[in-house]
Amino acid sequence: MSALILRLRQSSHQRIDMSPFTPERLADMKLSDIVQLPLWQGNQQVACGDLFTLSGDDPQDIVIQSDSDRLDEIGSGMTNGSIHIEGCAGAYLGRSMGGGSLSVSGDVGIAAGCNMSAGTLTIAGNAGDLLGGAITGERQGMRGGKILVKGNTGDRAGDQMRRGTILISGNAGDYCASRMIAGTLVVLGEAGAKTGLAMRRGTLLLSQEPVSLPATFNDNGKHNLNFLTLLTRSFQDQAGFSDMWERGSRVQRWLGDLGCDGKGEILVWC
Amino acid sequence: MIINGTEIEETFAEAFGMAATRIIITAINPRWARIAGETMTGFATSVIGCGVEAGIESEIPPEASPDGRPGVSVLLFGMSGKALAKHLENRVGQCVLTCPTTALFSGMSGEKRIPLGKNLRFFGDGYQIAKQIAGSRYWRVPVMDGEFLCEETTARVPAVGGGNFLVLAETQLQALTACEKAIEAMLHLPNVIMPFPGGIVRSGSKVGSKYKALMASTNEAYCPTLRGLVKSKLDPTIMSVMEIVINGIGEDDVRLATRVGIQAVCELGAPAGIRRISAGNYGGKLGQFKFHLREVMA
Numbered sequence: 305m306s307a308l309i310l311r312l313r314q315s316s317h318q319r320i321d322m323s324p325f326t327p328e329r330l331a332d333m334k335l336s337d338i339v340q341l342p343l344w345q346g347n348q349q350v351a352c353g354d355l356f357t358l359s360g361d362d363p364q365d366i367v368i369q370s371d372s373d374r375l376d377e378i379g380s381g382m383t384n385g386s387i388h389i390e391g392c393a394g395a396y397l398g399r400s401m402g403g404g405s406l407s408v409s410g411d412v413g414i415a416a417g418c419n420m421s422a423g424t425l426t427i428a429g430n431a432g433d434l435l436g437g438a439i440t441g442e443r444q445g446m447r448g449g450k451i452l453v454k455g456n457t458g459d460r461a462g463d464q465m466r467r468g469t470i471l472i473s474g475n476a477g478d479y480c481a482s483r484m485i486a487g488t489l490v491v492l493g494e495a496g497a498k499t500g501l502a503m504r505r506g507t508l509l510l511s512q513e514p515v516s517l518p519a520t521f522n523d524n525g526k527h528n529l530n531f532l533t534l535l536t537r538s539f540q541d542q543a544g545f546s547d548m549w550e551r552g553s554r555v556q557r558w559l560g561d562l563g564c565d566g567k568g569e570i571l572v573w574c
Numbered sequence: 575m576i577i578n579g580t581e582i583e584e585t586f587a588e589a590f591g592m593a594a595t596r597i598i599i600t601a602i603n604p605r606w607a608r609i610a611g612e613t614m615t616g617f618a619t620s621v622i623g624c625g626v627e628a629g630i631e632s633e634i635p636p637e638a639s640p641d642g643r644p645g646v647s648v649l650l651f652g653m654s655g656k657a658l659a660k661h662l663e664n665r666v667g668q669c670v671l672t673c674p675t676t677a678l679f680s681g682m683s684g685e686k687r688i689p690l691g692k693n694l695r696f697f698g699d700g701y702q703i704a705k706q707i708a709g710s711r712y713w714r715v716p717v718m719d720g721e722f723l724c725e726e727t728t729a730r731v732p733a734v735g736g737g738n739f740l741v742l743a744e745t746q747l748q749a750l751t752a753c754e755k756a757i758e759a760m761l762h763l764p765n766v767i768m769p770f771p772g773g774i775v776r777s778g779s780k781v782g783s784k785y786k787a788l789m790a791s792t793n794e795a796y797c798p799t800l801r802g803l804v805k806s807k808l809d810p811t812i813m814s815v816m817e818i819v820i821n822g823i824g825e826d827d828v829r830l831a832t833r834v835g836i837q838a839v840c841e842l843g844a845p846a847g848i849r850r851i852s853a854g855n856y857g858g859k860l861g862q863f864k865f866h867l868r869e870v871m872a
Contacts, residue, residue, distance in 0.1 A: 448706075467706060488705065507705070530677050530723045531705055531714055533641045538708035567701070 305362035308338070312356055312370035318346030319394060320355065322368075323377040327385025327404065330363035338363075368393075373413055379406040382423070395432070396439075398425045401449065414458070415439050420468070421448040430455035433477065436470045436489075437463030444485065446470070454544050459496070462489040465506065473544045478515075481508040484568055488535065490548075503561045503568035509535075510572045511551070517570065521560030526574055528554050575868045577837075579844025580851060582871055587738045587832065587853035588861035592627075592651045593658045594733030594823055595688060596681035598634060599670055600645035608633070610676045611646035614669035618650070619770045622790060626661040627651045627735060627821055629767030640679045641723070647681050649767045651735045651821045658730055659688040666724075667694055671715070677723040680710070684729030691715075691724030734863050737820035737828035740778065740796065740852040741839055746814040748847035750774070753816045755842060756835035763834060765827040766820055775817040778854055793854070812849055825863055833870050 310325070321344040324330075330338060339353035352358070360367075364385040368378065376394040379387045379401055386405040395413035398406045401420040411429035417436040435457045436446035445464040452471045459477035462470050465487045475493035482498075484506040492511045499514035500521060509532075536549035555571040575582040599614075601607035611630045618628035627650070634645040650665075652658030670678050671694055680690060695702040695713040703714040704726075711726040741756070743749035757773035760766065768774075783791035794800045795807040796815045808815070818835055822828035836851055853867055 469706075486704070505703070507703075527720065529714075529721060530641050530643075531707070531712060531721070534707050534712070534723075535705070537642070567703070569703075 305365075306360040307365040307367045308335075308358070308360040308363050309367045309369065310352075310356040310358055312368075312372055312375070313354075315372050316345060316355070316374050318348075319374045319376050320345050321377055322375050323380035323399075324352075325366060325368070326379060326382035326387070327364045327366060328383055330366070333363065335359075335361055371410070373411070376413070379404075379425075382406065392429070397427075398423070399439075401425065403449075411455070417446055417449070417451045417470075418442070419444070420446050420451075423449045425449070425451045427451070427453045427455070430474070431457045431461075433458035433460055434463055435461040435472075436465055436468070437461065438483075446487065452542060452545070456493065461491075462487070462506075462508075465489065471539065471542065471545050480514070481506065481568070481570075484508070490545075492545075492548075500558075500561060500568060500570050502564050503570075504565040505567045506569075508568070508570045509555075510570065513556075513572055514570070517558060518561055518563075520562040520566075521558040521570065522562060522566075524557040524559045524569070526554060526556050529557075529571070532571075575871060577840040577843065577871065580840050580848045582836070582840075582867050583850055583852040584868060585853050586855055586858070586867065587736075587865040588855035588858060589734050589736040589738075589828060589863040589865065590860070591862045592621075592653060592733045592735035592821065593655045593730050594649060594651045594735075594821070595658060595662060595728050595730045596631065596823075597648050597650070597662075597666070597690065597728055598640060598645050598679040598681040599648060600634070600639050600641050600643040600677045600679070601673070602643065602675035604633060604644040606673065606675050607643075607645045610670050610673040611648050613673065614665040615648060615650075615769075616669075618665075619775075621651070621653050621657075621735075624661075625652070626658060626665075627767070627769040628665070629769045629773075629821075631767055632764065641677055643677070649765075649821070649823070651733055651767075651769075655686065655688065655730050662728075663689055663693060666690065667697075671697065671717070671722055671724075674719050679725045680728035682729040682731065684731050686730050687727040688730050690726060690728045692726050694724055695726075731823060733821065733823050734825050734828045735821040736861065737822065737832055737863070737865055738817055738854050739832055739836055739867065740815055740817050740854065741848060742796075742808065742812045742815050742850040742852060744811055744813055744847035744849060748842075749814040749816040752839045752842050752846065752848050753818055756818055756838040759838040760818075760820070760831050760835045763827070763831050765823040766831040767822075768818055768820055768831075770819055773818060775819055778815070778817040781856060781860075796852075807852070809849075817854065828863070829865055829870055832865055832867075836867070836871055 342349040383403040392410040397416040407426040414432035438445040456474035478496035495514035532553040539545040615628040691713040698715040779790040
């Protein structure tokens with residue numbers, strides 16, 4: 305069997321809802337059926353074959369070839385298999401993802417990995433706002449799994465994140481880890497203004513001091529935290545993050561946000 | 575069978591099914607890891623009076639430990655999973671949580687889980703922090719020397735307890751020296767512990783007693799001071815008997831440890847006053863596992 309490959313025929317002005325394309329939803333479907341699969345393009349339903357050229361026959365291994373930022377909800381709700389995007393992706397990439405592997409070679413839009421509960425989401429380019437965050441109407445962001453971003457992210461990465469791990473190799477925008485409930489977020493570049501605003505619990509690990517912290521964070525001093533050895537060692541097989549363990553386990557620690565529980569921690573390697 | 579002048583008796587050791595777990599204790603240096611291990615395995619010689627049988631299995635170098643610090647591996651054996659869980663929590667709570675610089679990890683994988691830090695975390699009084707790392711859950715409990723890191727659960731597995739052999743010697747010192755040599759050799763083996771003091775028992779027991787309250791009492795057949803009074807199993811040349819009890823994760827582990835131990839004793843052999851090797855059993859009626867000495871040494 306060979307990977308099921310979807311190549312976008314031409315750029316679309318309208319947004320296309322790609323949520324039907326997950327390994328489990330396409331399981332047991334023949335290529336002739338997949339071609340007929342209706343997809344929402346704007347406010348109209350269009351047959352998949354009219355938007356994409358399709359080849360291959362393994363729905364457990366899906367490859368999407370597109371440079372469009374209009375393909376939304378790729379991998380939404382997927383629980384197994386793998387999807388690889390050669391190019392860019394739109395909004396809500398991997399939304400409510402419950403397992404499997406989702407990767408993108410380029411940039412992605414807003415709210416990638418929002419509400420995901422398991423699996424691995426790898427973004428080689430940049431990510432938009434609300435990475436692993438909670439979208440409007442949801443009370444929790446990411447609830448499990450792992451997100452790796454090789455580039456930069458927009459604002460509010462990890463907003464209301466409840467569990468799981470986000471690794472950002474580049475810079476994070478403003479309000480990083482805002483309203484964070486729990487989980488672990490690592491930024492190897494620079495984090496923006498008001499980092500950790502309204503953070504309740506959870507760990508934000510930074511390689512350098514953020515642009516600014518809310519006034520409601522308290523200095524907790526410098527500490528050797530043993531768990532960091534385990535944490536950084538667990539990323540040894542992740543390209544781009546494999547040498548994190550060399551930074552050691554000594555960190556400057558801030559506790560906050562004291563405006564709401566104050567049990568979150570922002571750690572900066574010394 | 576005779577090895578180096580020492581007779582290997584035609585008998586067998588009788589062992590029982592137990593539940594076992596392994597935990598890893600790390601600390602700032604090997605000394606403190608060992609102190610924690612020794613403290614939590616103290617008073618853990620026999621399930622009869624201690625609840626569990628426990629011992630340090632091995633030392634763990636920093637490069638092989640979960641958090642990159644030196645550590646020790648500890649094995650605990652209980653008569654049931656429930657008893658094991660209860661005593662494990664008590665011991666790590668009183669002896670590892672309290673010991674400076676330590677951290678505590680599961681040393682065993684398996685589906686049957688028992689609490690490790692699951693309830694210890696409440697010592698944190700609400701300030702404890704959970705961390706999910708590489709599929710395992712850990713607790714970070716704030717303590718006065720920093721932070722106590724503890725894995726939430728460990729696994730338990732079926733195991734074998736009560737493997738044993740007896741060393742019958744001409745003098746007390748000769749029996750002790752031979753047993754010490756055996757223990758030295760056995761300590762290098764994985765998956766086994768010898769839970770008694772220094773690995774050696776001088777008060778081997780039989781089941782029952784003339785006193786109804788006691789479930790075990792002295793094994794008079796092997797007591798040199800009762801020779802002539804009871805039906806003794808000691809000939810006149812034997813003046814001291816010591817026993818090595820072995821608990822292991824698997825039957826093969828106990829068998830190998832028995833062989834290594836007896837081999838070490840027999841290297842001293844008759845010239846060092848070691849007359850005979852025997853074993854403790856209950857007629858084969860109670861234990862699930864039998865280790866025939868001559869088969870083990872074949």
